[in-house]
Amino acid sequence: MADLKELRIADDLIVSGNLKVTGEQIVTSTSDTTIKDNTITLNKGASSLPAAGSGVEIESNGSIVGSLVYKSSGWDFGGANLTNTGNISADFVGLNDTPANYSGAAGKYLKINSGANAVEFITIDTDQVPQGSTNLYYTDTRADARITNAGVTSSTVSNWNSAYGWGDHSGAGYLTAIVADSIDNTMIDFGTTGNKVNTDNLPQGSTNLYYNQTTTYADADTRIAASSIKALSDVNSGATPTDGQVLVWNQSLGYYTPGAPASAVVNLRDSGTTSGTVSSISTAYDGAKKLATISSFSLDTASNTKVQINFAIEVVQETPNNATIGIFRAINGNAMTYGSPIAEYSSPSANNHFAFTLYDSVTANSVEYQVVPKFDSGSTNTYQFSNMSFTAIEHIELSGLLKDVQTSSLASGNYLKYNGSNWVNETPSISNNSDVQVSGPNANHVLVYSSGNSRFENQDPNTLAQQINFYSLQGVTQPSASDDQKLLKxxxxxxxxxxxxxxxxxxxxxxxxxxxxxxxxxxxxxxxxSTGGADINLTPDTGGRVVIATDLVVQGTATTLEVNNVEVEDPVMLLNKHSSQPANNSTDAGLIVQRGSSENNAAWIWEEGTDRWVAATTTSTASATNITITANADVQAGTVYATATTAQYADLAEIYEADDNYEPGTVVVFGGEKEVTTTSILADHRVAGVVSTNPAYLMNKDANGVAVALRGKVPCKVEGAIKKGDVLVSNAKRGTATALAPESANPPAWCIVGKSLENSTDTGIKVINIVV
Incomplete structure (x- = not known):
């Protein structure tokens, strides 16, 4: 067998036996090398240790920056420091420079010396410790200077000695009536009656502090600020509050205790966008032209949640004017749609400030918001802004957490009513008023004030009318017998x-x-x-109909039916009928369905230009004679019976469940955790096909997975030089195909991916058209 010059492995290489390399060097280009062996032996089989030693060197930028080498003299760290954030275990006695007098006895200190014995253990006192800058040693000179600074001299000491002997020395002016052996617990009276010494003459000490406005109000304020609110007599000192609680008065306990508030703010989100310019804005909302996004965030609760949206902006340029700002919302991770915003606001012209606040009621687990502009006309409009702030604040209603509030089945318009023990929610009604009593109400009843009962009571209007005289009405005079047959004027x-x-x-x-x-x-x-452009309305009573017993001919330009449903008993509807049928028709005909102002209409029409039925979307309306097709629409049916079909695209494909989301052109095989996966085996016999880009016919379309081309022309990822007609098989590079060398034996049919339709000298990975 010839020597193998180079072996490229795209996946893991597993050696089940021993690996022996007899060359001079092993080079790896991986970022990490993991070795399961407990021991690595260097210099194995050598008769002696090299002079340079044996070990590990570390290289950086072409130079050796560190080493751990064992030499005959011991381990050498290459002159580098040994640094460790934990402990390094060693026997201190075993160190080379451990002093000979070390015995492990306590109370000694380690002294660093120069010379052969680097360290030694000694017993030290202050004689061996130099004086610092704060704790100074005592000297007579320092003590004398301190006494002199205090004003104490030999003469003053002599005077005090004679002045403060035990006895009555009031004449000296220092002490008054001090009897020997009675000084304990005696108030000393300094000075004469009119000049007694008091606290105004004594400096403040460090323990008994004065309380006065100029010096210690701040001390008292500091004392109060340092105190806990629990120190107050009417605050529950035994309770431990949690985040978000407030103090609530508890009448039965007679003090304030921590409790939950009625509402809370749990989320504040900011879009982070403050300025920008958006161009090519049209008359429809487009997510690609958004000003800012508040990314999806989880709501603290899925119900009873209100999100306050705050928006402020400086409009720098609005070309032209008449822009509208729309706020859009997506919930639970769904994609944002731009049909109808939750709110719209008219933007001011350039160099104006614009702001609004919106409260959005949300029932969801998460929510995302976007602000998007549009203009009244045009498609190349520009909107430039600065100083923008776009925030969302989540509020949670916590009324159910208040001790005396009990709510259930909350509905719009409810109010809180006290029932004698708790506040409960009710739908307001007129009978809730204290001066109203409603008993057996019926339709058309009215409220009449009863002076005898001092309240309003419900009453039948006919009964009320029987109690009213016509002439008792204001402005009507009471008739007399002579007024018979007269009229009121x-x-x-x-x-x-x-x-x-x-x-x-x-x-x-x-x-x-x-x-x-x-x-x-x-x-x-x-x-x-009718004249003056007025309508002629035929309005039957409820349940009635307008019945036309003969033919109905409408000679206007349009027939508009503003009803929910139209039922036609005729078996055939004839469209595009002319009073005088032309030889050749020139107009399209069919059905158009309106889908909203932000979406194109749907149409099922006979297109006269191509003489075929077309299902499409269109911007045309019912008044159009030549309908503009914006895009072909999908058609869903059961079985289709046709003489022949054609398709725009090339291959026949089927959906297979895959273990990953593979992109078009990827070569897949049967296997993996699902139905198909990729392979790194050359000419893998499990080959399934190529992931289709645009299949002409897709089978099993509603399944989850990827569309695998089974027959036809399809783009495919290949590696290496390719010629037209080359047989392609699976490659060692996952998801790609490669061509076999001309001298290679033909692979079995079940290993073939397809045949190349293109030439390419590029040896890298590229996408070419092949036939499968």
């Missing part, structure tokens, strides 16, 4: 109604705006028309 001058008779009472005839027919309405060949 309003007198503006007296602001009242008066009874009057005669034709002059009837000043105008008012049209009946809601006439009712006693029989059929016969137009007698005439038309029912």
């Amino acid at each position: 309003y007198n503006h001058g007296t602001s009242s109604f008066v009874w009057t008779a005669g034709i002059d009472v009837i000043t105008e005839v008012v049209d009946d705006t809601t006439p009712q027919l006693g029989g059929n309405l016969d137009v007698n060949g005439n038309s029912i028309i």
Whole structure:
């Protein structure tokens, strides 16, 4: 067998027996080498130790920077320091420079010397320790200087000696009436009655401190600041508060104790974006043109959560004007969609400040927010901003944690009502008022004040009407017998109604705006028309219908049905009908479905230009005669019966479950933890195919996995030089194919990935078209 010049292994190389290398050098280019052996033997088999020793050297930038080498004289660290953050265990007696007088006795100190004996153990006192700068040794000179500074001389000592003998020395002016042996517990009276010494004449000591405004108010304030709030007599000193609690008064215990507040702020998130310029903005919201994002964050609770959104910005440039700012939200890790924002705000023109606050009620585990601009017109608009702040604050309602608040089944509009022991939530009703009593209410009942019961009570309006005299109404005079057959006429001058008779009472005839027919309405060949652009409305009563017993002909330009559902009993609907059918049709025809202002319409049309049915999305409306197709739409059906089909793309593929998300062009084999995986085996017999880029026909499409091309033309990753027609097999580089050398034996059919359709001299990895 010829010598192997080079062996490249793309995956792990496992040697199950011993590995013997007989060359002169082993070079590895890995970042880490892991050895399971307990012992590494260097210089094995040599008859003697080299003069340079045997060990390990460490190289940096082409130079040896450290070494651990064993020589005949011992271990050599290459002149480097030995540094360790833990302990280094050694026998101190065994060190080379351990003094001979070391006996391990306690109470001795280690002294560093020069010369042969580097260290020795001695007993020391202050004679061997030099004086520091703070703790000074005593000297007579220093003591004399201290006494002199205090003003004590031989003459003053003599005076005090004679002045302070035991006895009465009031005449000396120093002490008054001090009797020998009675000085203990005696108040000393310094000076005469009018000049007695008090605390104003004595300096403050270090223990008994004065309390006065100029010196010790600050001391008292410091004392208060250093005290715990638990030191107060009406605060529970035995309770241990937790984060977020406040002091709550407990009437039964008679003191304040830690408790939970009614609400809390648990999250504050900032987008981090403060300035920028966004260009090419159109009339639709586009996530690629967003101003800022508050990344998805977990909410403290999945319900009863309100997020306060604060937004402020300086508009530097808005070209042109009329921009709108939309706030968008995505929950639970879902992708952001830009159909309808949760809120919109009109942006001011350039050089103006703009801010708003939004409260968003969220029921979710996590939430993300984005702010996106759009303009009223155009597609190349620019929005430049600075000093922007975009934050979200999560608030949690904690009303249920208050001791005397008990809520259940909270609903919009609830309020708290005290029931004698607790505050409970209720939906407000008029009967909750203390001066209202409602008993057996029915439809149309009204509230009438009862002076006897001092409250409002519900009453049937017919009963109430029986209690009212018509002439008791304000502005109506009470009629007399002479007013029989008279009518009421309003007198503006007296602001009242008066009874009057005669034709002059009837000043105008008012049209009946809601006439009712006693029989059929016969137009007698005439038309029912409206003037002034008014509608003609036919509005049947609830449950009624508008029934047209013969043909309905609409001669306008459009028929609009503003209903939820349209039911047609006709078996055939004819579109694009002409009163005079042309020889050749020139307009598209079909159905268009509106999908909202932020999405294109959906269409199922007969496209006259290509003479085929088309399912697509379009920006065209019902008034279009030549419908613009923006994109082809997917069609879902059961079984399709057709004479022939064509496809834009090339290969036939099927979904297989994979152990990773492999990109198009990757060569896969059957195996791994799922159905398919990659391989590093040359000409692997398990080959399955190539991950398809755009399959013409995809089988098993709703399954999870990757689309594997089984037949047809498909892009494929290959390594090495390639010629058209080369047989391709799996490569040692995972996920790629390679061509066999011309002299290689033909592999079995089950090992072939496909055949090359391209030439390439590039020996690296590239993507080419192949046939599988």
